[in-house]
Amino acid sequence: MDLRPSDADAAVRAEAGAWLEAWLSxxxxxxxxxxxxLEWRSAYQRDAYDAGWLVPSWPLGxxxxxxxxxxxLWIKLDFARRGAPKLPNVQGPGVVAHALNTFGSDEQRAHVRAVARGDVWWCLGMSEPQAGSDLASMRTRARRTDGGFTIxxxxxxxxxxxxxxxxxxxxxxASEGPPHRGISAFVVPMETPGITVVPIEKIGVQDEEFCEVFFDDVQVPESALLGPEHQGWKVAMESLGHERxxxxxxxxxxxEAANELTRxxxxxxxRPELTLEYAAVRGDADAIWLTGxxxxxxxxxxxxxxxxxxLKLFSTETAQRAxxxxxxxxGLDAPERVGSELLAGEIEALGATLYGGTSEIQRNIVGERILGLPR
Incomplete structure (x- = not known):
């Protein structure tokens, strides 16, 4: 593959970049x-959807x-480098909209526009106290009842x-067979009786709220099932893959930002003793791009x-090193501007090796599913 965009791709990237610069200015x-x-970030999501740049591969309109x-890919990289706003409910267009579009009924797909545009927010019920990064170990159960399920x-x-x-x-x-084959996906309104939401307090300024969600005898109809029963693993993997x-x-x-501060x-x-480390991190950045x-x-x-x-494993750990x-x-006497940028970057890099699957789980995935190693 050519490491530069084709003329057509370069033209559409330039058009997208011009739109983003005009929006930001x-x-x-x-x-x-x-x-x-959040109001600013939400306005960007709506406007990017309406202009056709939210997910460029989606159909026009x-x-x-x-x-x-x-x-x-070129547009996503360009937008990230230009400082496009972070979507406030990123799992909406990043995961939920793809799941609804790919596996949903007509009634479920009717939610896609509002979810992707950010008119409504959806959450993802994945991580559990005993199954944070290991989805196959989840214990939340959905038992069949007359006309639906009890969760x-x-x-x-x-x-x-x-x-x-x-x-x-x-x-x-289902409890029989491999753990990942007994999972199902459901569309559940948060106002359903039996759902309790408890916010998790975090130290410092937060740009998104984490919560615990408890499901106690929650009744949902058969129509809440998203995709075939027991095929929730496929729903999760195909939907999460869109944000890879x-x-x-x-x-x-x-x-790249950390490397610029180092430079x-x-x-x-x-600092001659740091020059080789800097070259190694620069090389790893190039390797991430080429591997992508x-x-x-x-x-x-x-x-x-x-x-x-x-790349989830490699890029997050490289960010920490960078x-x-x-x-x-x-050094300790860095200017205030540099110190602030470093602190924000360090916090983000530390969290990046946890969210979306810890580095330990990522190593298991690489070993078992890519290298074919035994469990």
Missing amino acids: APEHRTDDPRLD EGGRGVGPEAE DGQKVWTSHARDSSHCLLFART DMIWIMNLVEI EALRARP LRGLASRVAGRPDLQTPL FLLARRAA
């Missing part, structure tokens, strides 16, 4: 706090422009549960993408 879109200004996968269990680290209209819930519907590129792209941009620090105060391109090439060619699953190196290069 408009007087009505200025903000003093891009991280915590449905949040996209119908571009190919290569053009979409009992607990979810944790559920983003935006208190502000969501619905939950895309994963629960165990965005995860490593965002990490790559964070690594500035070493130019102002040369290889994964895309595999998907375009119809081959199994064995590359992209490596910010730790930048901190050492800058």
Whole structure:
């Protein structure tokens, strides 16, 4: 694959970039706090959907422009580098909309536009106290009853549960066979009797709220089932796969930012003992980008993408190394601007190895599903 976009992809990337720059520079879109200004971030999501740049590969008029996968990758990278606002309810277009579109009934697919545009928020019922990153170990159960299911269990680290209209819930519907084959997906309104939401208090400023969600004798109809019964693992994997590129792209941009801080620090105060470490992190950043391109090439060619699953692990751990190196290069007397950027980057990099599957679980996934190692 050429490491530069084709003329057509370069043209659509330029068009998308021009739209984003115009949006960010408009007087009505200025903000003093891009991280915590939810109104600003929500306005971006609506406008990007309406303009067709929210998910460029989606059809025209449905949040996209119908571009190919290569053009979409270039646009995502360009938007991340230009500082596109973080979506306030990222799992909406990132996971839920794809799940509803791919597996939903006509009634369920009717939610897609509002979810993707951000008109309503949905939460994901995945992580549990005993199954944080290991979805197959979940204990929340959905038992068949007359006309539907009864759900009992607990979810944790559920983003935006208190502000969501619905939950895309994963629960165990069978105990026999491999654990991942007995899971089903459900569309559950959060106002359903028996659901209790308890916010989790966090230290420091937070841009999203985590919650515990308890399900006690929650009754849902047969129509709440999303996709075939016992096929929730497939729903989860195919839906989560749509955000795979965005995860490593965002990490790559964070690594590039840390490397720039390191470069500035070493130019102002040369530290020969850090130069080789800096070169190694720069090389890892290039490797992340090239591996992402290889994964895309595999998907375009119809081959199994064995590359992209490596990048969540590799990019998050490289981001941690990059910010730790930048901190050492800058020193304790770093300017306030640099110190603030380093602190924000370090916090984000530490969390990145936990959310979306811890590094330990990612290593298991790589070993078992890519390398074919025994459990």
